[in-house]
Each structure stands twice: as C-alpha cells, then as structure tokens.
C-alpha cells in the first residue's frame with residue numbers, strides 16, 4: 001500500500017542526484033581527518049557543531065543527527081548540515097530519507113532570517129527561513145551552541161535582531177528602519193516540526209541519553225526507541241512520508257523559486273498538527289503555539305491524538321496560518337478620505353490570508369470581482385452604480401417586453417426561460433434566503449439569469465450558473481449590483497460553460513499537470529487506472545467548489561480565489577491539496593474511476609477548508625514557476641487571450 | 656458477497672434525459688428510498704450502486720446519473736460507453752422532454768452497445784392533471800424501438816423499483832461482467848444448467 005510513496009522518493013531524478021551528492025558528502029564526513037578537503041577551494045570552516053538534529057516525526061527513533069557548519073568562501077558565507085551516516089538502526093529511515101533533509105551549502109544571501117528558540121526545558125533550536133519563504137526544519141542543538149552560531153554569523157554577514165521579536169535575527173536586512181519594522185511584522189512565525197512530536201511516553205529523551213550523546217559525538221548513535229510498530233498500519237509512517245514528501249518538494253523547488261512574487265510571501269509558518277476541528281482555535285494562533293512551546297510541561301511537545309485514525313488525519317501544514325477575517329475597522333484603514341483603496345496589494349494579501357467579515361463582502365466583493373476599480377472614489381462608484389442600474393433595466397426590458405404571442409415564435413427564449421425556471425427553484429432552497437413558496441429571491445435569481453442570457457446571448461444560460469449567482473445575490477442583496485458582479489465573474493468563468501467544454505478541458509489538463517508535478521505517485525496511479533481525464537473534479541472546477549463546502553465557507557473560498565494572490569489558478573492547487581489529503585485512501589483502496597467519482601462527490605461537506613487553503617498555498621509556492629508553467633496561457637479563470645473571440649459558441653440544439 | 660449458488664452480476668446503467676425530468680430523483684428513490692422536492696441539479700455526473708435480486712441471482716447496478724442539459728452533451732458518451740443498460744427519462748408533463756428522449760434513443764441505437772437494455776420512463780406520473788404526453792404514444796414509440804416502457808413517479812415511488820427490476824431481468828445472457836474480480840454474468844435462473852457457475 002505504501003509502495004507508491006516510496007516509489008516517489010526513488011523515482012525522482014532530482015532526488016537521485018541528491019543521493020549521489022549526499023553520499024559523497026557523507027563519506028567525506030566520515031573521514032574526519034581531512035574535514036576541510038570537501039569544501040570548495042579557498043573555503044574556510046568558521047563554525048562546526050556536532051549533534052545538531054532534526055525531528056522529522058514525533059518518534060525519537062526517527063530523529064536525524066548531523067553536523068552543522070558555517071563555511072566562508074571569499075565574501076560569501078554558507079551553511080551546511082549533513083546527517084551522519086548509519087546513525088539509526090531504524091529501517092524505516094533509510095539513507096535516502098536522511099538525504100532529503102541534507103542542507104548543502106546554502107548561501108546566506110538566500111537566507112532571510114533565523115529564529116532562535118531557547119526553551120527553559122529541552123534543547124535549543126533554530127529555524128532558518130529562506131528569502132523564498134521556505135524554511136528548513138528546526139535544527140536542535142543537542143550540545144548547545146546557538147549563541148555561538150549566531151555570533152559567528154554576525155562576524156561575517158549583517159545580522160540584526162528584529163525590533164519586533166528578540167528571538168528573530170534578520171540576515172542582510174538593509175531596509176530602512178521603518179521598512180524593517182514593517183517587514184518584521186510579517187516574519188514567518190515558524191513553528192518547529194517538533195510540534196508534531198507526540199506526547200507519547202516513548203519519546204522524551206532522558207538526561208542520560210543526552211549525556212551519552214555528549215560523550216559520543218562522533219558516531220552519534222541516537223536510537224532510544226524500542227517501541228515496535230507494525231509497518232503497514234502505522235499512521236506515523238504516513239505522517240513521516242508526508243513530511244519527507246513535502247521536504248522533497250522544498251529541496252526540489254526552493255532554489256529554483258526565484259520569482260519576486262515569492263520573496264514577499266511567507267511560507268512555513270507552522271507545522272501545527274492541531275489542525276483538526278477538534279483542536280479548534282489552536283490551528284492558527286501564533287500566540288497559542290508560542291505559549292505552548294514555552295509552557296513548562298514539555299517545551300516542544302504538542303499533544304497528538306493517540307487514536308490512529310485521528311492521527312492519520314493530521315497533516316503537516318505549511319501555509320501561513322489563516323488569519324481572522326478582515327473587519328469593518330481594519331477595512332476603513334485601507335481607504336483614503338474619498339474612498340479609494342490606497343494599497344490594493346496589501347488589501348488583496350490580507351483577504352487572501354483571512355477572508356472578509358460577512359458584512360463587508362457586499363462592498364469588497366465588487367472590487368475583487370473587478371466591477372469597481374480600487375482607485376475609484378465613493379462618488380465615482382455611486383455614479384457607476386446608477387448608470388449601471390439603468391443599463392441593467394434596459395437589458396432586462398428586452399425579455400420582459402416579449403409578449404406571449406412573440407414568445408410562441410421564439411423557441412430559444414422559451415427554452416432558455418424554461419431551463420432557468422427549472423434550475424432556480426432547486427438552487428440553495430434549504431437556505432432561509434431562498435426557501436419557501438414564492439420566495440422573491442428565487443425570482444430575482446431567475447430575472448438576473450435571464451437578463452444575463454440576453455446580455456451574453458451567445459453563452460446563454462447553462463446549468464451551474466445558478467450556483468454561481470446564488471452566493472452573489474445572497475451577499476449583494478441588490479438586483480442590478482448582483483447582475484454586474486455576476487457579469488464580472490463570468491468574464492473569467494464563462495469559458496467553463498463553453499459548449500465544446502474547452503474551458504473545462506484546459507483546466508482539467510492543467511490539473512493533471514500539476515498533480516504530475518506535485519504528486520507523481522498519485523499521477524501514476526490515476527494513469528494506471530484510466531483516471532487521467534480528471535472528470536471526477538469536474539464539479540469542483542465548474543462551479544468553484546460551490547457544492548463542496550457549507551455556504552459560508554464557499555463565500556470565504558471564493559473571495560480568497562478572487563484575490564488572485566499567488567496565482568490566478570489557486571483553485572487548481574486547491575484541487576491538488578484536496579486530492580493529496582485523500583491520496584492514501586484513494587490509492588490504498590484501489591479506487592477505480594467510478595468509485596473515485598462517487599468518493600469525490602461524497603466528500604461534499606467533509607473537507608476542512610482552512611487546512612486545504614493552507615496546503616494549496618504551500619503547494620502553489622512549492623510548485624513556483626514550474627507550477628505556473630504547467631498551466632497553459634489562457635486557462636480559465638485567466639481573462640481570455642487577446643486574439644480569442646469571446647464565446648465561440650456553436651448553436652445549441654436546444655438553446 | 657452473495658451466498659454460494661447465487662449468481663452475481665454487475666451491470667453498468669446510465670440515466671439519460673432532458674433537464675429536470677427526474678433522473679436524479681429516480682436514482683435517489685431507487686438507491687436510498689428518498690425523494691427531495693428541490694433536488695439540486697446534477698453537475699458533471701454522479702455515481703451510485705444498488706443491488707436487486709432476481710430469483711436466485713443478484714444484479715448490482717452501477718448507476719451513472721448525468722447532467723441533462725444539451726450543453727453537456729459532449730460528455731455523455733463517456734458515461735454511456737460500455738453501459739449494459741440505459742433508462743431514458745422524460746417528464747409526462749413536458750412534450751419537449753419526450754422529443755428529447757427520442758433523440759437519446761436514436762443516439763444510443765447509433766453509438767451505444769448493441770445489446771444494451773433500454774427502458775423508457777415517463778416520470779412524474781403523479782402529476783396527472785398536467786399530463787402532456789399520452790401513455791399510449793410513448794408505449795407505441797417504445798415498442799417500435801425495442802424499448803420497454805413504464806410511467807414512473809419518483810415522488811410516490813410508483814414503478815421505480817420495477818423499472819430497475821425489469822431491466823435486471825432483461826440483461827443479456829453470459830455477458831462479461833465489468834467488475835475487476837472477473838465475475839461472469841451467467842444465465843437467467845431458468846437456464847441454469849447451461850450457465851457457467853459463479854466464481855466466489
């Protein structure tokens with residue numbers, strides 16, 4: 001059952017290359033006498049520390065110890081961390097696995113900050129955050145020496161303490177003091193992978209263990225786990241593979257990710273395992289995490305459910321913790337006196353990470369959808385609204401004025417109206433806003449859709465559109481405004497409804513490319529099982545996950561997608577994130593296409609949106625340029641390419 | 656699964672028909688015994704399975720419920736390809752849906768599996784007052800085209816199980832079952848002697 005995942009590691013060309021490099025440096029490492037010979041010419045080792053260890057999983061047996069070095073070459077300072085060879089007797093942690101974590105000569109020019117953690121109990125550790133936003137797993141200094149490490153760095157590169165957090169050290173931070181303060185506000189709030197640590201008893205190292213380590217620096221045989229686990233049904237195994245998988249992404253992409261876009265993005269804020277709803281509020285709050293780290297019970301432990309099923313659900317989350325939604329007061333700070341949005345980029349980013357409080361949606365969605373320009377004033381918007389209201393009424397009159405006699409001779413109109421009538425009465429009727437007999441909001445849905453089908457006669461009405469309009473009307477509570485917002489949305493999503501399905505095909509194709517990039521074993525599995533058409537994701541994409549989440553979650557998801565922050569195609573990364581969440585189940589149960597489609601349809605209402613968004617964000621950043629290159633230009637919801645005609649629809653039989 | 660001596664058949668079945676004729680409602684009634692007044696429209700497709708017993712054999716239907724709109728027509732072959740049976744649904748209160756049903760029949764006759772068992776279901780039979788399509792007309796059409804015909808109501812459950820049961824009885828003999836375990840569809844019970852015995 002786990003074969004495909006192992007496959008992943010060994011199949012990866014990049015990985016294979018890294019093994020070679022890795023084993024080279026390991027063998028060098030073994031011959032300690034010539035310890036400098038493997039360094040580049042003219043390089044000087046300015047700092048060495050043994051028994052610096054990472055904790056990939058909560059199991060002590062799976063910790064990986066190694067040697068941390070700072071190397072100076074010319075003016076450049078590099079950091080390396082090479083795991084010891086043959087350190088662990090645990091078969092599950094192969095040399096391959098260890099190599100995934102190896103840090104090979106990272107130049108300090110690529111490092112943004114170092115966070116120091118000095119708990120009163122337990123080991124000190126650091127988290128190194130790259131300017132790409134990616135971070136290496138926490139490095140535990142079993143022998144101490146964090147201070148020495150920082151002092152050494154400071155001798156060679158600029159290292160300043162963040163004004164905001166005394167434990168954060170900014171590398172090469174040449175910004176103005178003001179900017180520095182601002183940016184330090186946004187410093188990744190890294191939480192160590194050790195948070196994954198279980199509180200199960202087998203784990204806490206005794207002081208004897210540490211002593212033994214102290215006295216046994218060279219071999220660093222650090223294996224205190226005696227607990228036997230069944231190989232096949234071990235949830236921790238899934239967890240560790242997931243970690244490895246994610247780190248393999250880091251090693252694959254981190255150095256390639258040069259895009260300026262990502263320089264300001266902040267990934268790896270947390271490896272907070274307490275994602276599950278059961279653990280409630282802990283999922284995002286940095287303060288909470290911080291205090292749990294510093295709490296006296298055991299510094300780097302956050303309890304992990306002992307129930308294997310719960311455990312299996314845990315996924316290490318890399319994306320930035322979700323923030324609270326943007327509220328009225330904060331929104332006001334984004335506007336100047338005349339109502340212009342002063343910093344639309346900051347606004348977009350804020351919405352991306354937190355969404356909007358419901359009462360703000362009415363106002364802010366008009367910007368996100370592109371109906372209002374960010375730099376428009378209150379007055380300009382009011383004016384536009386009134387003009388557009390008149391325009392809406394004019395278009396609406398076009399079908400309202402069709403007499404019964406005329407309708408008799410106007411099949412297309414009758415059929416279109418019939419179809420819309422059939423759909424609006426079965427759209428979100430369980431919602432109080434749309435429920436009951438003769439609900440005026442149902443008629444509004446119909447009128448807007450029918451008007452749209454005249455506004456865009458070529459595209460017409462298509463099943464699924466009522467799902468897209470329903471939340472807009474629910475938020476806007478205004479007919480003309482809803483219409484124009486729907487028009488804006490359809491500028492991007494219209495191709496989803498192309499008669500030849502080209503818009504859907506191009507998205508499903510891009511999705512398959514992304515899965516191939518981000519989860520090759522899953523891709524291979526789909527390939528072997530004739531699932532590469534990805535039609536099981538059709539509904540997700542066609543109506544933007546409208547049927548997959550509770551109504552208010554859908555509103556949040558949509559505003560996040562509409563920011564187009566990070567990518568216009570975040571929805572595809574959301575697809576990948578969900579598929580990855582259930583990949584073990586899909587592959588483990590050998591689902592065929594039918595079963596998979598049923599399974600996916602039945603996920604409706606089961607998916608944790610916050611966790612999915614964080615993973616989607618992380619995947620998007622990990623994929624970086626490779627990800628964007630997987631998505632052909634013009635793929636919806638990108639605006640149509642210049643030369644493409646708007647809606648090259650053939651005549652429908654019916655419509 | 657089934658006790659020994661039983662014959663277990665897997666049969667892929669697809670529901671086709673105009674928008675809002677009640678395809679999803681028929682499946683929901685058959686599979687879960689429920690009816691929802693405001694059954695939401697089907698986006699893409701949905702898949703269900705349900706087993707019926709015919710004498711000493713069981714037929715496990717693997718049911719594909721599709722989106723009815725013409726706009727999604729190009730996706731239909733994906734779902735009816737390889738189907739052993741189809742239910743073509745129209746709404747007895749809607750003449751256009753009956754015309755559309757005939758088009759589906761033509762398409763299946765041209766493109767589908769030649770041994771496909773086809774049923775024509777005139778749904779919403781509870782709405783007698785609003786009837787637009789006469790039962791006789793549909794019956795005649797069905798006979799001429801080798802389909803069997805029933806009027807159904809997903810709402811009252813009239814004839815719903817019967818349509819599936821009737822299809823099960825008509826499935827062709829010795830059809831290779833499309834399930835991974837390679838079970839073989841065997842003869843109807845009356846011809847048991849000639850059928851291959853079921854693997855189990």
Ligand SMILES: Nc1nc2c(ncn2[C@@H]2O[C@H](COP(=O)(O)OP(=O)(O)O)[C@@H](O)[C@H]2O)c(=O)[nH]1
Nearest residue numbers: 674675676677678679680692694779808809810
């Ligand atoms: N009166 C009545 N209404 C039905 C019946 N079957 C379905 N409906 C209604 O017809 C509408 C469309 O049904 P649905 O199953 O979604 O049709 P589909 O589009 O063909 O899948 C829904 O409002 C159903 O409640 C029926 O047998 N009698």
Ligand SMILES: [Mg+2]
Nearest residue numbers: 678679696697
């Ligand atoms: Mg349906």
